[in-house]
Amino acid sequence: MTEVPKIVYDRLRAAQKNRVLPDAAxxxxxxxxxxxxxxxxxxxxxxxxxxxxxxxxxxxxDCREVIALTLPxxxxxxAPIAAETEVDRAAPVPSKTERSWLTLSNWPKLAWPTxxxxxxAAGVVAVASSLLLxxxxxxxxxxxxxxxxxxxxxxxxxxxxxxxxxxxxxxxxISPMQPSAIPPKTDGAQLxxxxxxxxKSSPPTPEAGRLMTSHQPVPSSEAxxxxxxxxxxxxxxxxxxTLMAQAEAPAIEKAKPPxxxxEAPAIEANDQQKPKTALAPRLPGxxxxxxxxxxxxxxxxxxxxxxxxxxxxxxxxxxxxSGQTWQDALHPNHALLxxxxxxxxxxxxxxxxxxxxxxxxxxxxxxxQPSTKGxxxxxxxxxxxxxxxxxxxNLPGNAPRPVQVVLSTSNNDIWISADGGTTWQKQ
Amino acid sequence: xxxxxxxxxxxxxxxxxxxRSGAAAYxxxxxxxxxxxxxxxxxxxxxxxLHKSPQSSPHASPEQxxxxxxxxxxxxxxxxxxxxxxxxxxxxxFISRYRQKLHSMALHITRDAAHAxxxxxxxxxxxxxxxxxxxxxxxxxLSYTGRGSLEGWxxxxxxxxFINRYRKQKxxxxxxxxxxxxxxxxxxxxxPACTSDPRLETATDEALAELSSEDRVTLASYYxxxxxxxxxxxxxGLHESSVSRRLDRLAAxxxxxxxxxxxxxxxxxxxxxxxxxxxxxxxxxxxxSRLTQDSAATTFPGxxxxxxxxxxxxxxx
Numbered sequence: 223m224t225e226v227p228k229i230v231y232d233r234l235r236a237a238q239k240n241r242v243l244p245d246a247a248x249x250x251x252x253x254x255x256x257x258x259x260x261x262x263x264x265x266x267x268x269x270x271x272x273x274x275x276x277x278x279x280x281x282x283x284d285c286r287e288v289i290a291l292t293l294p295x296x297x298x299x300x301a302p303i304a305a306e307t308e309v310d311r312a313a314p315v316p317s318k319t320e321r322s323w324l325t326l327s328n329w330p331k332l333a334w335p336t337x338x339x340x341x342x343a344a345g346v347v348a349v350a351s352s353l354l355l356x357x358x359x360x361x362x363x364x365x366x367x368x369x370x371x372x373x374x375x376x377x378x379x380x381x382x383x384x385x386x387x388x389x390x391x392x393x394x395x396i397s398p399m400q401p402s403a404i405p406p407k408t409d410g411a412q413l414x415x416x417x418x419x420x421x422k423s424s425p426p427t428p429e430a431g432r433l434m435t436s437h438q439p440v441p442s443s444e445a446x447x448x449x450x451x452x453x454x455x456x457x458x459x460x461x462x463x464t465l466m467a468q469a470e471a472p473a474i475e476k477a478k479p480p481x482x483x484x485e486a487p488a489i490e491a492n493d494q495q496k497p498k499t500a501l502a503p504r505l506p507g508x509x510x511x512x513x514x515x516x517x518x519x520x521x522x523x524x525x526x527x528x529x530x531x532x533x534x535x536x537x538x539x540x541x542x543x544s545g546q547t548w549q550d551a552l553h554p555n556h557a558l559l560x561x562x563x564x565x566x567x568x569x570x571x572x573x574x575x576x577x578x579x580x581x582x583x584x585x586x587x588x589x590x591q592p593s594t595k596g597x598x599x600x601x602x603x604x605x606x607x608x609x610x611x612x613x614x615x616n617l618p619g620n621a622p623r624p625v626q627v628v629l630s631t632s633n634n635d636i637w638i639s640a641d642g643g644t645t646w647q648k649q
Numbered sequence: 650x651x652x653x654x655x656x657x658x659x660x661x662x663x664x665x666x667x668x669r670s671g672a673a674a675y676x677x678x679x680x681x682x683x684x685x686x687x688x689x690x691x692x693x694x695x696x697x698x699l700h701k702s703p704q705s706s707p708h709a710s711p712e713q714x715x716x717x718x719x720x721x722x723x724x725x726x727x728x729x730x731x732x733x734x735x736x737x738x739x740x741x742x743f744i745s746r747y748r749q750k751l752h753s754m755a756l757h758i759t760r761d762a763a764h765a766x767x768x769x770x771x772x773x774x775x776x777x778x779x780x781x782x783x784x785x786x787x788x789x790x791l792s793y794t795g796r797g798s799l800e801g802w803x804x805x806x807x808x809x810x811f812i813n814r815y816r817k818q819k820x821x822x823x824x825x826x827x828x829x830x831x832x833x834x835x836x837x838x839x840x841p842a843c844t845s846d847p848r849l850e851t852a853t854d855e856a857l858a859e860l861s862s863e864d865r866v867t868l869a870s871y872y873x874x875x876x877x878x879x880x881x882x883x884x885x886g887l888h889e890s891s892v893s894r895r896l897d898r899l900a901a902x903x904x905x906x907x908x909x910x911x912x913x914x915x916x917x918x919x920x921x922x923x924x925x926x927x928x929x930x931x932x933x934x935x936x937x938s939r940l941t942q943d944s945a946a947t948t949f950p951g952x953x954x955x956x957x958x959x960x961x962x963x964x965x966x
């Protein structure tokens with residue numbers, strides 16, 4: 223943070239000192255009364271009153287302190303929303319994979335945890351590319367086993383189960399491929415067999431489609447052979463494969479809990495799914511690169527810990543990894559100046575009354591044109607404030623939504639919408 | 650009750666407001682409620698841009714009065730006034746709604762169980778109005794006007810009470826400390842502000858005066874009070890990152906403005922820069938020690954040592 227010149231500090235302090243008498247004990251006449259301060263803190267003052275109160279606050283340390291003391295704890299804590307947690311736990315996996323892929327060129331310097339992910343990524347790329355190689359010839363017997371070698375090697379302990387799972391056509395055969403159709407963020411949800419079935423009908427990305435078509439025609443009788451090859455290969459695993467086996471361990475751990483919660487079709491089916499799910503998290507890992515590229519901004523980021531927003535040069539940017547990398551999220555014609563988030567609700571606004579709202583964490587944006595009584599908002603919006611829930615969240619009966627949207631403009635108008643932007647009031 | 654509501658649609662509005670407030674349940678008559686609203690209206694003559702001139706304020710357009718009243722927290726206002734009037738049902742509701750909250754607020758403010766209990770108790774005493782004479786019980790709830798939430802108001806009143814007590818206590822403590830530690834404790838390093846170039850002061854004051862009040866509050870909160878970005882953001886209704894950006898912007902703008910101001914007063918560019926830079930260097934030390942001192946002073950006197958003077962002489966470290 224840039225330091226202000228010392229003289230600024232001195233003059234601020236001097237102004238404050240000249241103003242506040244040493245023995246002043248908050249007489250009503252001199253300080254804004256509790257009603258005003260409350261309304262100020264809750265931001266329900268008119269512009270004039272707000273200005274007057276701010277003028278007082280500049281000079282009055284006591285009132286600033288009163289305001290600070292009255293801040294509800296929740297506003298400072300910036301607490302995450304409880305509903306996010308489940309998916310969140312699985313979410314860091316793809317981003318780490320992605321990062322390790324980017325740093326793969328520094329291979330010798332990598333620490334073990336990163337190496338693990340790099341190995342995982344490399345293995346997954348091998349699988350993906352060999353499956354792609356297989357594509358032109360569809361049922362090319364020479365390439366198929368080699369492709370499956372890679373798939374089977376990392377999980378020698380469960381290769382027996384692998385046989386069983388492969389012999390149940392067609393869903394288990396497909397499902398290891400299935401994750402590639404879905405953005406990595408949904409890992410947790412997608413391990414649920416039910417989601418599998420539901421998602422199967424949805425159109426997969428081109429790449430995933432190819433994988434599926436190339437794999438589907440494999441006769442189920444061939445599967446045991448495949449698995450056997452896999453088991454054989456484990457006796458002379460390449461260095462990568464060992465790494466992969468290690469890397470797989472956490473993946474299995476992660477994959478299991480969702481399964482236990484689901485209504486499994488049958489007990490034996492449940493058993494068969496273990497190898498499948500062990501593979502599943504690995505494949506979405508591979509897609510951290512491909513899907514991220516394919517889906518780009520349309521992949522749905524859930525409101526989660528790693529998500530951060532910023533505005534630079536009038537463009538709203540989003541980071542999914544706590545600020546390490548940034549992507550443009552919204553780039554309208556007019557420069558954006560401010561934004562506010564509340565869970566998955568994101569509002570951003572800027573010059574010439576530009577206002578956008580996303581209710582799904584930035585996946586889709588809707589432009590909002592506030593107007594009231596024939597007037598349209600056309601001045602620059604300098605601040606957005608989403609209020610309602612944090613301030614009154616602990617009052618019983620106050621649901622977190624609807625949030626009141628309060629826009630402050632460069633010409634000191636305040637626009638307020640209590641219904642998510644449908645109707646507006648101007649102050 | 651001297652200024653009854655004007656007849657016509659305003660009276661209708663008054664009836665609607667009365668309806669909305671649920672004041673009837675607490676035994677407040679429609680007339681009494683209208684009088685309360687009238688009193689609040691006159692307390693806030695500044696409401697609305699058309700109310701600037703004092704003589705016209707109580708008689709501002711009926712529509713504006715109605716708008717103002719409709720924006721009040723009528724239900725909470727009715728509850729507060731009914732409590733003040735000693736209505737049992739109202740007190741029952743008040744206690745069940747706010748008792749627990751008041752205690753956790755007190756704990757949040759004092760961060761100390763014993764002080765919290767004391768603070769909450771004294772606030773309750775004020776709310777009951779037990780300090781006044783028997784017949785004329787004057788509850789503090791009478792001063793609630795419904796402009797903010799009742800909970801927020803209680804919080805604010807409690808914080809004000811805390812600051813008041815704290816200041817009294819602080820004076821006592823500092824006297825004790827002075828006697829304990831000797832007078833040299835209070836022997837002051839001369840105020841650095843006095844030593845600065847008057848031209849620099851003028852230029853700075855001008856630069857500061859050009860800022861918006863919100864910007865100045867941001868500066869004061871951050872540099873004088875040592876508030877965190879998150880606290881400032883919550884106070885002003887901004888995002889934390891906007892506060893951080895604003896502070897950066899302000900520091901740069903102030904520097905530029907002060908330099909310009911110095912040059913209009915006849916300093917050369919180099920002189921002006923030097924005057925400013927010299928200050929920045931010793932600021933690093935001074936500001937740190939002063940800020941820590943200031944932030945130590947924000948806690949309850951029971952938990953920390955308090956510096957000798959509010960003025961802060963920077964001599965403690």
